[in-house]
Amino acid sequence: MSMDSVTTADALAPHASRSSVSRLILATSIGNALEFYDLIVYGYFAAVLSRTFFPVHDRTVSLLLTLGTFALSYLARPIGALVLGSFSDRKGRKASLTLSIGMMTLGTAMIALMPSYAAIGILAPIGVFASRLLQGFSAGGEFGSSTAFLIEHAPARKGFMASWQFSSQGASTLLASLFGAVLTSTLTPAQLEGWGWRIPFLFGMLIGPVGFYIRRRIDETPEFERAEKSASPVRELLATQKERVLVSIGALVLTTTANYMLLYMPTYAARQLGLAPSSGFIATLVAGLIMMVLTPIVGHLSDKVGRVRIMLGAGVLFFATVYPAFVLMNARPSLGSLLAAVMWVALLKATYFAPIPALMSELFPTRTRTTGMALGYNIGTTVFGGFTPLAVAALIAATGNNLAPGLYLMLAAVISLFTVTWARVRLHAR
Numbered sequence: 001m002s003m004d005s006v007t008t009a010d011a012l013a014p015h016a017s018r019s020s021v022s023r024l025i026l027a028t029s030i031g032n033a034l035e036f037y038d039l040i041v042y043g044y045f046a047a048v049l050s051r052t053f054f055p056v057h058d059r060t061v062s063l064l065l066t067l068g069t070f071a072l073s074y075l076a077r078p079i080g081a082l083v084l085g086s087f088s089d090r091k092g093r094k095a096s097l098t099l100s101i102g103m104m105t106l107g108t109a110m111i112a113l114m115p116s117y118a119a120i121g122i123l124a125p126i127g128v129f130a131s132r133l134l135q136g137f138s139a140g141g142e143f144g145s146s147t148a149f150l151i152e153h154a155p156a157r158k159g160f161m162a163s164w165q166f167s168s169q170g171a172s173t174l175l176a177s178l179f180g181a182v183l184t185s186t187l188t189p190a191q192l193e194g195w196g197w198r199i200p201f202l203f204g205m206l207i208g209p210v211g212f213y214i215r216r217r218i219d220e221t222p223e224f225e226r227a228e229k230s231a232s233p234v235r236e237l238l239a240t241q242k243e244r245v246l247v248s249i250g251a252l253v254l255t256t257t258a259n260y261m262l263l264y265m266p267t268y269a270a271r272q273l274g275l276a277p278s279s280g281f282i283a284t285l286v287a288g289l290i291m292m293v294l295t296p297i298v299g300h301l302s303d304k305v306g307r308v309r310i311m312l313g314a315g316v317l318f319f320a321t322v323y324p325a326f327v328l329m330n331a332r333p334s335l336g337s338l339l340a341a342v343m344w345v346a347l348l349k350a351t352y353f354a355p356i357p358a359l360m361s362e363l364f365p366t367r368t369r370t371t372g373m374a375l376g377y378n379i380g381t382t383v384f385g386g387f388t389p390l391a392v393a394a395l396i397a398a399t400g401n402n403l404a405p406g407l408y409l410m411l412a413a414v415i416s417l418f419t420v421t422w423a424r425v426r427l428h429a430r
Contacts, residue, residue, distance in 0.1 A: 032168040034172075035172075036168070052116045074382040075136070078378045080374075085375060114131070144374030144377065163354045164299070177288055228367060234371055247363065248375075248380065250419025254417075272330075283343075324406075325340075363427065
């Protein structure tokens, strides 16, 4: 199936009005921001959660157990992608979005209200793991459904519309970082471990009904309602579109490893650089602001000059400069050097990943679009994203080299640059 045949139907879809576009972006972004905020908060408070739910004598082992739970929960995401993606392609984008946000809210509530290990013993880490599996399953269907929901309402502006998918993740980073910076600056370590860490999870739980309400007020996409439905989107996808799924996975490697390295940055700043805990949160707060603001601008630009050209330029710059950024942080550990390095990584990451949702949406026809995007995104995020904090922590522990994350990110850039070039040559991606 050619790219032209995939996008012909899209070009015929009616244009959404300015007011309806704004309402769609707001509704989808709030729900998406909530979903990813709940995931990010766990990573940001990994050190506190390790002592609350995984207490062992060795602090490094305790942290690795916490990050391992973070990583293993991502195994539920490809399953969620298949189940919720197929559900979306058969029953509608709105139905899938409503279901996923409800499950995410439940998972967040479980963590927010979970008694500590000291109170209920082994049931505490088991409960945290179960909640993370539920969150992972829910997030598995989020990307495909929300991206399809956006681009199918305004197909003439795919790059701009789909970029809000990642802009809202920048808002999630900003919000979670704000909680982290305020709580670590105003509470004592005992207060933070005793009850303070629950505040951001409670906030995530309370905003759930708001996103749920807004999403119920938005209409289904006209393109989905017109399209012929597949009896088995998963079977059709795996039988005819495996190469496109692999391209989706490879293109995501750079951005998802960078994203989860930023998520690990508060822990890295405190443990490897010896900075105050609030420093890492301040840096990631600025990174979230950059990603939130810059992503729609680059998405709009990708509609004008093409997705691949922007991604290749940003990827090459990322490969050439990410290791020196880690050298700078470690040579002069300070809030200033941390901010400089994190801001640069966030700038390149936002430029690279803004066109990705639109690029992925153009790889798949309407009848399998959500399933294809969800599967590609969640395999990539699981293998190269969810395991990044654990891999980075393990690499540093094994080698004693604080620069290991820079090398890890350079390898990710090589994989994605090769994949994007492949997409241009083999699939005629623009």
